Amino acid sequence: MRVCRSVAEARLALRDVPRPVGFVPTMGALHEGHATLFRRCTAECATAVASIFVNPLQFDDAADLDQYPRTWEHDLALLESLGVAIVFAPGPDEMYPDGFSTTIDVGPLATLYEGSCRPGHFAGVATVVLKLLLAIAPDRAYFGQKDAQQVAVIAKLIHDLDLGVTLVPVPTVRDPDGLALSSRNARLGADERKQSLGLSQGLFAGRDAWAAGERDSERIIAAARDPGLDYEYLAVVDSQDFGPPQKSRAALLVAAVLFEETRLIDNVPLNIPLSVSPEES
Numbered sequence: 001m002r003v004c005r006s007v008a009e010a011r012l013a014l015r016d017v018p019r020p021v022g023f024v025p026t027m028g029a030l031h032e033g034h035a036t037l038f039r040r041c042t043a044e045c046a047t048a049v050a051s052i053f054v055n056p057l058q059f060d061d062a063a064d065l066d067q068y069p070r071t072w073e074h075d076l077a078l079l080e081s082l083g084v085a086i087v088f089a090p091g092p093d094e095m096y097p098d099g100f101s102t103t104i105d106v107g108p109l110a111t112l113y114e115g116s117c118r119p120g121h122f123a124g125v126a127t128v129v130l131k132l133l134l135a136i137a138p139d140r141a142y143f144g145q146k147d148a149q150q151v152a153v154i155a156k157l158i159h160d161l162d163l164g165v166t167l168v169p170v171p172t173v174r175d176p177d178g179l180a181l182s183s184r185n186a187r188l189g190a191d192e193r194k195q196s197l198g199l200s201q202g203l204f205a206g207r208d209a210w211a212a213g214e215r216d217s218e219r220i221i222a223a224a225r226d227p228g229l230d231y232e233y234l235a236v237v238d239s240q241d242f243g244p245p246q247k248s249r250a251a252l253l254v255a256a257v258l259f260e261e262t263r264l265i266d267n268v269p270l271n272i273p274l275s276v277s278p279e280e281s
Ligand code: AMP
Pocket: 025, 026, 027, 028, 033, 034, 036, 037, 142, 143, 144, 145, 146, 147, 170, 171, 172, 173, 174, 180, 181, 182, 183
């Protein structure tokens, strides 16, 4: 496994590798959710590439950036065991040298829900993902459905800028009790960890209501709401533009919940199969 620290080094390492090249961007602190993306990537691609970069541009809160977990040795060992060929792990100065000022705005989608709670977040995500895709030039890029609005933002970026990359959304990996795996779960206290179950269980209840034929968003939301949780949002949305659900397209039940030290996001698809790849849209 080769670790590259600069864009130039990554481009050189990728010059003659077998294709298709699959790419999984991460911020490190890898867990079983990430591992599932890598397993899918190595199963479908001749060369698997990871990136580890805690992207300062997508954090609206400096303390959150400081406290983001960093587990470099563990991450490298896991990536090696999963058969990843190349790890691109640039420092902030490589990605954003002095004078850097270009950012990517994907439009109204980036202002809703996560974009509204975390202003500038999706400009940071779209900018770093575009830089990473240009550096790695993969055939396929793997993103977790856990961050459903991020998937929609990347689908739009790839589509609007004709990037020619196939976006592969991967279903959310959960703990056996239902909590979606996240690097942020480690910041939940013991009581909060118990309380957090209300988030996923509520979403499952909303999904059950949908499966039973309920189509009124307010009633689905009422079925999903845990009164003990502090929601930033809980909504039924269209999976592509995050506007009101549209009959002909997949819908999502999405939520963000605040805890003392952290916030968790989660979602469930309400109708399957979920189609978010630009080829399929
Ligand atoms: P992050 O390191 O948090 O930026 O995540 C890197 C990638 O892993 C993103 O595409 C996430 O959506 C994905 N991911 C994180 N947690 C999960 C999970 N529990 N299930 C599936 N994918 C996940």
